[in-house]
Amino acid sequence: MTDQLQDPFRKEEEKERPQGPEWMSDRPKKALEQLYKWTRFLGISGSIISAFILLNGLALFANPTAAEQALGGALPGVDLRGIALLYIAFGAAYIIPMRHLLKFSRQIELYFKREQLEQAVEALISISHFFKIIGFVVLLFLGVYILGMMGSMVSL
Numbered sequence: 099m100t101d102q103l104q105d106p107f108r109k110e111e112e113k114e115r116p117q118g119p120e121w122m123s124d125r126p127k128k129a130l131e132q133l134y135k136w137t138r139f140l141g142i143s144g145s146i147i148s149a150f151i152l153l154n155g156l157a158l159f160a161n162p163t164a165a166e167q168a169l170g171g172a173l174p175g176v177d178l179r180g181i182a183l184l185y186i187a188f189g190a191a192y193i194i195p196m197r198h199l200l201k202f203s204r205q206i207e208l209y210f211k212r213e214q215l216e217q218a219v220e221a222l223i224s225i226s227h228f229f230k231i232i233g234f235v236v237l238l239f240l241g242v243y244i245l246g247m248m249g250s251m252v253s254l
Contacts, residue, residue: 137202137203
């Protein structure tokens with residue numbers, strides 16, 4: 099009773115507040131449908147690529163002499179097991195953002211099927227995690243690139 103005295107328009111506001119995708123016009127609905135289809139495709143293909151990277155890394159780690167023979171001695175003095183470990187680490191790390199991308203796709207699809215706002219919130223959280231990870235990777239590669247440039251200037 100005291101709640102109604104404090105805010106008499108609260109019930110009307112809750113009735114007007116849209117729930118589910120019916121509040122969207124056709125254009126954003128179509129855009130979100132296309133988005134979840136493309137993110138599903140990219141998530142699945144990225145997971146497959148990650149699996150290939152992992153398998154290549156494991157194969158290289160298991161038999162580095164075969165890789166040396168295939169390269170024909172093009173990389174003398176290079177430890178191929180170290181490169182194999184980098185492949186394995188990169189392949190394993192690549193799985194994490196792909197999982198977030200797939201989760202985003204699933205949650206948006208569920209949002210359209212069930213019309214519950216919780217799925218849309220979960221989807222936004224997943225895509226946020228995906229972009230945080232990708233942003234971190236970009237910063238990491240920029241740092242390595244800058245350090246490489248600095249190292250090459252010192253050797254001049």
